[in-house]
Amino acid sequence: MAKHILLARKEATHGIRRIETQVLQNWAIPLSSLAEQKEIVRQVD
Numbered sequence: 001m002a003k004h005i006l007l008a009r010k011e012a013t014h015g016i017r018r019i020e021t022q023v024l025q026n027w028a029i030p031l032s033s034l035a036e037q038k039e040i041v042r043q044v045d
Helices: 002-008 021-025 034-044
Strands: none
Touching: none
8 A cells, every 4th residue: 555655646846745635535444344443442452
C-alpha cells in the first residue's frame, strides 16, 4: 500500500508534496470486522 501512496502524491508548485482529496476519498481502507474490533477493544481495556 505504501507504494500506491507514493505513486498518488503530487508536488505543488511551492515544493510541498500532497495527495489530492479526490484520491483519498476513493481509497478503500481495509477494516477488521466489527466483532474483531470489539474483541481488540475488550483485550485492550
